[in-house]
Amino acid sequence: MKDFPYTESKDTRSGFGAGLQELGKTNPNVVALCADLIGSLKMDAFIKDNPERFFQVGIAEANMMGLAAGLTIGGKIPFTGTFANFSTGRVYDQIRQSIAYSGKNVKICASHAGLTLGEDGATHQILEDIGMMKMLPHMTVINPCDYNQTKAATIAIADYEGPVYLRFGRPVVPNFTPADQTFEVGKGIVLNEGTDVSIFATGHLVWKAILAGKLLADKGINAEIINIHTIKPLDAQLILESARKTRCVVTAEEHQMNGGLGDSVAQLLAREEPLPLEMVAVNDSFGESGTPDQLMEKYGLNEAAIVAAVEKVMARRK
Amino acid sequence: MAQESSFAASSETHTPTPTKSVDQLKQIAAQVRRDIVRMVHAVNSGHPGGSLGCADLLVALYFKVMKHHPEPFDMNGVGQDLFFLSNGHISPVFYSVLARSGYFPVGELATFRKLNSRLQGHPATHEHLPGIRVASGSLGQGLSVAIGAAQAKKLNNDDRTVFVLMGDGELEEGQIWEAAMYAPHHKVDNLIAFVDRNGQQIDGPTEKIGGLGDLRAKFEAFNWRVLETDGNNLEKLLPTIEEAQSLLGQGQPIMVLMDTQMGFGVDYMMGTHKWHGTAPNDEQLEKALQQLMVEEAGDY
Numbered sequence: 001m002k003d004f005p006y007t008e009s010k011d012t013r014s015g016f017g018a019g020l021q022e023l024g025k026t027n028p029n030v031v032a033l034c035a036d037l038i039g040s041l042k043m044d045a046f047i048k049d050n051p052e053r054f055f056q057v058g059i060a061e062a063n064m065m066g067l068a069a070g071l072t073i074g075g076k077i078p079f080t081g082t083f084a085n086f087s088t089g090r091v092y093d094q095i096r097q098s099i100a101y102s103g104k105n106v107k108i109c110a111s112h113a114g115l116t117l118g119e120d121g122a123t124h125q126i127l128e129d130i131g132m133m134k135m136l137p138h139m140t141v142i143n144p145c146d147y148n149q150t151k152a153a154t155i156a157i158a159d160y161e162g163p164v165y166l167r168f169g170r171p172v173v174p175n176f177t178p179a180d181q182t183f184e185v186g187k188g189i190v191l192n193e194g195t196d197v198s199i200f201a202t203g204h205l206v207w208k209a210i211l212a213g214k215l216l217a218d219k220g221i222n223a224e225i226i227n228i229h230t231i232k233p234l235d236a237q238l239i240l241e242s243a244r245k246t247r248c249v250v251t252a253e254e255h256q257m258n259g260g261l262g263d264s265v266a267q268l269l270a271r272e273e274p275l276p277l278e279m280v281a282v283n284d285s286f287g288e289s290g291t292p293d294q295l296m297e298k299y300g301l302n303e304a305a306i307v308a309a310v311e312k313v314m315a316r317r318k
Numbered sequence: 319m320a321q322e323s324s325f326a327a328s329s330e331t332h333t334p335t336p337t338k339s340v341d342q343l344k345q346i347a348a349q350v351r352r353d354i355v356r357m358v359h360a361v362n363s364g365h366p367g368g369s370l371g372c373a374d375l376l377v378a379l380y381f382k383v384m385k386h387h388p389e390p391f392d393m394n395g396v397g398q399d400l401f402f403l404s405n406g407h408i409s410p411v412f413y414s415v416l417a418r419s420g421y422f423p424v425g426e427l428a429t430f431r432k433l434n435s436r437l438q439g440h441p442a443t444h445e446h447l448p449g450i451r452v453a454s455g456s457l458g459q460g461l462s463v464a465i466g467a468a469q470a471k472k473l474n475n476d477d478r479t480v481f482v483l484m485g486d487g488e489l490e491e492g493q494i495w496e497a498a499m500y501a502p503h504h505k506v507d508n509l510i511a512f513v514d515r516n517g518q519q520i521d522g523p524t525e526k527i528g529g530l531g532d533l534r535a536k537f538e539a540f541n542w543r544v545l546e547t548d549g550n551n552l553e554k555l556l557p558t559i560e561e562a563q564s565l566l567g568q569g570q571p572i573m574v575l576m577d578t579q580m581g582f583g584v585d586y587m588m589g590t591h592k593w594h595g596t597a598p599n600d601e602q603l604e605k606a607l608q609q610l611m612v613e614e615a616g617d618y
Binding site: 031055057058062066067072073094097098101102104 | 443500
């Protein structure tokens with residue numbers, strides 16, 4: 001099992017803020033909108049550098065999505081910022097009609113996704129957003145794993161024409177992705193080559209998969225670990241190559257089982273290469289208040305849950 | 319069907335020019351109204367009532383007021399006035415005016431609401447119909463989009479104007495009021511919005527269904543500059559639009575409350591919500607066309 005050294009832990013939302021700040025310097029067409037959550041979204045630096053390219057919308061997310069669609073008419077590249085819950089479920093029809101169906105080049109940037117939002121509880125812990133967004137035709141869905149990758153993804157999507165949903169979070173997590181790693185939309189990243197099982201993880205679960213990989217190595221299990229940062233378009237080629245080699249698959253994500261990465265991988269395997277699959281995900285439940293670590297343990301989204309899923313799926317392998 | 323081939327037979331388009339007389343605009347509006355009733359009749363669906371009521375406004379904008387370049391169509395529209403239709407169900411009037419002002423062939427109106435057409439039931443960009451800049455139909459979204467486009471114009475140092483039309487029933491949508499609060503706060507003063515105040519929505523009169531109340535007081539309280547006019551009288555509508563244009567650039571968005579009659583121009587469709595989303599039959603179409611004839615119209 002490869003080692004993944006890191007010198008610091010950071011929140012992915014700060015990676016978004018840093019990426020947006022850099023875009024402010026490099027791309028004059030980038031504009032930003034926020035629905036009264038500047039601090040939470042780490043948008044301060046962009047706003048300080050480019051006050052004329054920032055629009056404070058207030059607590060009016062539906063209007064924000066419409067404004068963003070309108071700003072593209074004139075060549076702007078709008079980045080909207082609010083919590084994942086208010087970026088998706090609250091404004092689904094605005095995104096569907098004014099952005100996705102209209103083919104608008106809007107980047108919907110969503111923080112505080114999933115259980116790791118923590119103490120605020122289930123009202124804010126959206127676990128359905130990947131599903132909602134990936135169902136929209138032509139919508140790209142990205143869920144990077146750490147600070148560096150979120151920064152790189154933020155920068156990359158400015159040059160990626162079309163609507164994008166970029167999902168990140170609140171907690172501080174190990175920042176292990178190389179700072180100079182180019183972000184390629186739709187291209188998974190093999191973190192550890194293995195032969196016994198394929199673990200496809202996204203977002204905060206990528207680090208948990210690395211931790212699980214070490215525990216599995218201690219048990220003599222050689223896991224292939226792949227970071228699927230783009231859920232749509234899915235890197236079908238990479239997933240199938242790995243699955244055909246290992247003959248069994250585990251997916252891991254901070255999302256509902258319905259509609260998430262596991263759901264996409266299951267569809268792909270069912271069509272192309274039916275193989276045993278276990279999903280580490282929230283199983284048809286809302287979250288609750290608690291610390292991020294407590295919640296990830298209670299809802300089965302940690303390294304222990306991944307190890308258990310691996311052992312289960314390997315027992316099913318023919 | 320004779321009614322459909324009429325679109326193809328009438329190949330005349332009207333090049334946008336500021337020199338059109340009121341009489342010429344009235345003739346174009348009559349032609350647009352004939353297109354509307356033919357289009358909805360041909361597919362036995364669509365929304366003739368609101369379309370007929372807004373024909374005068376769209377003709378005034380596209381044939382007199384707006385500076386715009388139909389060909390080649392430019393989505394970004396920098397240097398052009400832009401129009402957004404928020405109440406997308408009145409697509410027949412939008413399509414007719416776009417075709418008649420040169421965005422696409424008039425004959426294509428015959429494909430309205432049919433399979434593989436660019437003229438979807440509600441306006442869409444997906445099929446790349448020239449003149450459409452955003453999909454609409456799910457109500458309440460167009461004002462926000464228009465404001466965003468107006469702010470893009472400011473960023474681009476583009477001094478042209480953004481126009482948007484909303485239905486009055488549509489004002490029951492919450493997003494409208496989010497946008498209504500935003501635009502004055504951000505001094506979006508390159509925007510002229512219109513409300514088609516015909517007083518009707520699908521289930522009946524707006525005051526019975528949603529209770530819109532005093533719209534002037536409401537928008538003024540939101541710090542809009544509000545004008546009122548008769549949307550079915552070009553002699554009154556055109557000066558009101560000129561007045562609205564004279565108020566641009568003064569720190570406030572402009573709202574024109576436009577009294578109209580749903581179904582205007584066809585007597586049996588007027589003064590009722592019955593023709594909001596109902597198409598005329600053959601006999602009713604003939605009656606409507608007879609009422610919409612004016613001399614020198616050119617296509618009959």
